[in-house]
Amino acid sequence: MLKKFCKQCGKETEHKEVIKQKPSKYGKSRKEQFKAFLSGFFGGVASPVGASLDLIDRYVVCTKCGNKKLENLGDEFQ
């Protein structure tokens, strides 16, 4: 379990980590293109599961309210 701040709960709660494989490389939305840019930028960084960062989405899910947050880029990225 991970202790993280949940915006929905407004406090630090227990989170579990969920890793999903992306169905296709990148979508067409601006957000997806931004992610594509970032994953290229951070392409040399190994992920915790050893898979390429641009092939997986890493989420943390609040165990109190179920709020799911994409967390591919670590704690600093909101």
Ligand SMILES: [Zn+2]
């Ligand atoms: Zn929550």
